[in-house]
Amino acid sequence: MSVTAAQGFTAAGIAAGIKENGNPDLALVVNNGPRRAAAGVFTSNRVKAAPVLWSEQVLKSRQLAAVVLNSGGANACTGPKGFQDTHATAEKTADVLGIGAGEVAVCSTGLIGVLLPMDKLLPGVETAAAGLSEHGGEKAAIAIKTTDTVHKTSVVTNAGWTVGGMAKGAGMLAPGLATMLVVLTTDADVAAGDLDRALRAATRVTFDRVDSDGCMSTNDTVLLLASGASGITPEYDAFAEAVRAVCDDLGQQLIRDAEGASKDIRIEVVNAETEEDAVLVGRSIARNNLLKCAIHGEDPNWGRVLSAIGTTSAVFEPDRLNVAINGVWVCKNGGVGEDRELVDMRYREVHIVADLAAGSETATIWTNDLTADYVHENSAYSS
Amino acid sequence: MSVTAAQGFTAAGIAAGIKENGNPDLALVVNNGPRRAAAGVFTSNRVKAAPVLWSEQVLKSRQLAAVVLNSGGANACTGPKGFQDTHATAEKTADVLGIGAGEVAVCSTGLIGVLLPMDKLLPGVETAAAGLSEHGGEKAAIAIKTTDTVHKTSVVTNAGWTVGGMAKGAGMLAPGLATMLVVLTTDADVAAGDLDRALRAATRVTFDRVDSDGCMSTNDTVLLLASGASGITPEYDAFAEAVRAVCDDLGQQLIRDAEGASKDIRIEVVNAETEEDAVLVGRSIARNNLLKCAIHGEDPNWGRVLSAIGTTSAVFEPDRLNVAINGVWVCKNGGVGEDRELVDMRYREVHIVADLAAGSETATIWTNDLTADYVHENSAYSS
Structure with missing residues (x-):
């Protein structure tokens, strides 16, 4: 169920041709509201990928309407052109969804130091938008895989509200903050301040304590989007616990899929x-x-x-x-x-x-x- | 030539039976004077092996008459019995050489958490003492090998005086200080204060900057013994440079022999x-x-x-x-x-x-x- 387990979200995952092997490589997650509160934590690596720099900026508004994610290229250490590519990806996503680019977070994963094939990525955004579905969470989770052998999703449902999410990562994990790409969604009606507080509390004791090989990524991102579609505002502690549980579950899945691991x-x-x-x-x-x-x-x-x-x-x-x-x-x-x-x-x-x-x-x-x-x-x- | 390249030193290396495979496992290096000034640097790992704790103590006198080294067991994490064993090894060495136990440094290398077979080690000290020779440096270097594929020695000779040494280590190297067992000898007539200064200056830019796998040992030790047998007191800078050159050469040999390395x-x-x-x-x-x-x-x-x-x-x-x-x-x-x-x-x-x-x-x-x-x-x- 992944990111579409919570009400108010649609998602899609497609093969845009970014990966040469033709596997799915582009995911879109859209928050249809009524609210669009959001929080995020990012790698503490000082060499940050262009999408991290972009997403940190847009999150200052504490609102996100959509997240566009690609595998097949990290868009890290790609200079001004890399940042322009991230910007263009957000603009394209905003155009096709009828929202503002400042409401679109971008996540990329794959090799460092290679420019993304924008001639494939931008048309892919259109295809993904056309395929958005309340059942698209699984496909989105599959499209963000790199060396992952399985896709990772988790859902916790409480009385009337849900926290769900997807993650990619298979080794190359280390504390920095997030250590991977993760998108969490909830239909609980939670203000951005509490989202941020719950997310930081959760990542501190989950993803931050997963340390596969000590290597901190340039692209690590964890986002939490709240639609408010359930109409319910849970007690903060219950909500924070649900976020922690989903983060914990996804963190365990990441370690279990670590590259080459046998224990x-x-x-x-x-x-x-x-x-x-x-x-x-x-x-x-x-x-x-x-x-x-x-x-x-x-x-x-x-x-x-x-x-x-x-x-x-x-x-x-x-x-x-x-x-x-x-x-x-x-x-x-x-x-x-x-x-x-x-x-x-x-x-x-x-x-x-x-x-x-x-x-x-x-x-x-x-x-x-x-x-x-x-x-x-x-x-x-x-x- | 190793530790016996400098005048005033004898050494031996024998198989005492500490290693089950019968390979050489006990080395003895003796400073026959006329001077016995010494300096040492030790692992900065806070879990220190018994021989490190012992040798740090005896070096407070800034004098060493002998160093006894064994491979086949690190004598680390062995509790009070381990320390007693180190003490007994120093006492035995002192007895057979007619010196004081407080002038004997002890070095051990091998597995952590296993007591040494003292019934084999102590008779081995007698055998080694009987075999002491001005040509024993090579055998001593061989007896301290563990997973080393080659033994490591280095010598720098200047006008009338020499600095030589031996090292063991093959991976498991990391900065801590010394990162391996090294014994250096010189026949230069250098006071303990200058020995210490030259040794610290040298290890700071050589062994301390060799980092094979980030794993700092419990037993790392570098000792420098001066016999004064050449009768020459070199300029400090020339002496320090000779010590640095020998440390640099041995450090390079350690990296080249790192476990499993191909580059x-x-x-x-x-x-x-x-x-x-x-x-x-x-x-x-x-x-x-x-x-x-x-x-x-x-x-x-x-x-x-x-x-x-x-x-x-x-x-x-x-x-x-x-x-x-x-x-x-x-x-x-x-x-x-x-x-x-x-x-x-x-x-x-x-x-x-x-x-x-x-x-x-x-x-x-x-x-x-x-x-x-x-x-x-x-x-x-x-x-």
């Missing part, structure tokens, strides 16, 4: 002095290539966990650290704990608990293993 | 506002798994270089960045530059220049590509 790793840092410390340690563990290789080899190599913790500035004493892998406390008080032979690592899910013994705060980071398939996929990506 | 990558950051910015950007590029995979695939993917630069806090404007790969300026002013097809990537050496256009400072970081062999080696390491 999904949940890193839970407990008893930290601060939440910041917990995130810092979780991220350090998640980015340790040696550990990620060990997990791939089903080796409960807790020494590499301790080594990763030791590189951080978090509050802890080395001889009080404890580490559990899949429920077995293989490291106790900084040294050898329970027998590592007891750790069962045959399954895709791997759960690491790092106990800092320094307080009561906690955070969870999701990552995946490092595999030869990851190397293969990313050494052949642009060829 | 040696030299990342030169130029026109940075500060040297710190240059190092920060160089390290961010060096740690970008996506770029390292692309280089492996001989793909001059400059977008990944820009993406890595964008994650830093260095001073730069995105639309003024320039990137050259093997001499071709593939990115100019943040966008497409010269034709990427012109880049010849067939050779092992890859040279990336990142021009920040923000000042006049520069720094070079050395790294290597990310390969399926790296994944294989590190997913099977402990099994």
Whole structure:
């Protein structure tokens, strides 16, 4: 159901010919109202793609009527011409929909440093607009895939109102903010300020804590559009929880589809002095290539966990650290704990608990293993 | 020639049975004086192995008479028993050499979280002491290898005095300080203060800028021992330059032997506002798994270089960045530059220049590509 699960939205996904292989590559999501409140979070990478620069600008009005997304090219590091192309894409979308270009967000994903084939993209916008449908959410989700093996959608429905969304991403994920393209929609009648607050609260503990390979994208975008079509204004907390749940679900789907991964790793840092410390340690563990290789080899190599913790500035004493892998406390008080032979690592899910013994705060980071398939996929990506 | 190139030193390398495969695993380096000044730098990982904690202590006297090194076990995360084992190793070495344990540094390398087989190590110290020789430097360098495919030595000789050394390390390298085990010796008559100053100056621009896989070890140690046996006290600058040259040579050997690597990558950051910015950007590029995979695939993917630069806090404007790969300026002013097809990537050496256009400072970081062999080696390491 994706972005059309909520009332007031139509969507489409088509093959415009941007991708040479003929796969779907252009998606359109339209908010038919009655309200058009919107919020967005974007990559914190300082090298931002043209569509990110554009969408940040248009979101200052806190209103969006439509989002146009393309795969097959990131339109990043493409200079003034790239920005003109994004602008032209928004103008074209506005023209065919009878709205203003300042109400159109643009998202692009694919290779960096290549100009988009505008002679295919602009006619594609017309085709997509002609195909807009209340059932188009699935097709839109398919059209934004790049190396994704599956498309990703999620829906949470409450009493009379819904939050739904779609995401693309398969590795190349890292905290920056969003780490992928995501469009969320709701028919709840929520003001832009609360949308923004709920979205930032949700991304902070979901997408921001998904760290597949430590590489922050130039194009990451998460948008939340509210149509108000349900006529219901939920309690803020219930609404924020629904947004968080959809973000969490989509974030999990992104990790499960990470390039070449064979293990999904949940890193839970407990008893930290601060939440910041917990995130810092979780991220350090998640980015340790040696550990990620060990997990791939089903080796409960807790020494590499301790080594990763030791590189951080978090509050802890080395001889009080404890580490559990899949429920077995293989490291106790900084040294050898329970027998590592007891750790069962045959399954895709791997759960690491790092106990800092320094307080009561906690955070969870999701990552995946490092595999030869990851190397293969990313050494052949642009060829 | 290694650590015995300088006068006043003897060394040995033997198989004590610490490694199950019977390969050499114990090395001894002895400073026979007349002076015994010493300096050391250690990992900045806060989870430090027992031998690091020990050697930091004994170096407070700024004197070392001997260094005992073992491969086959890191003696890290081994609790109080691990520290006792290090202490016992130093005591045994002191006994057989007729010196004090407080003059003996200990270095260990291998798996984390496993106690050393002291019943094999201590008799090994006796055997090694019996085999000490002025020609033992090569054997010592061989005995400290773990996954190293070659042993690493380097010597610089000046008018009447020499600086030589040995190193072990093959990937698992990252800045922390030393990033490996290195013992340097000199027969120059240099006071401990100048030794320390020269060593820190050298490691800052050599080992500290070698970043194979971003993973900082618990055991990294670089020691510099001066015997004064040449009777010559060189000018400080000449001495410091000799130490830097040996560190640089050993650092390059470490990168060339990095686990599974097929490309040696030299990342030169130029026109940075500060040297710190240059190092920060160089390290961010060096740690970008996506770029390292692309280089492996001989793909001059400059977008990944820009993406890595964008994650830093260095001073730069995105639309003024320039990137050259093997001499071709593939990115100019943040966008497409010269034709990427012109880049010849067939050779092992890859040279990336990142021009920040923000000042006049520069720094070079050395790294290597990310390969399926790296994944294989590190997913099977402990099994």
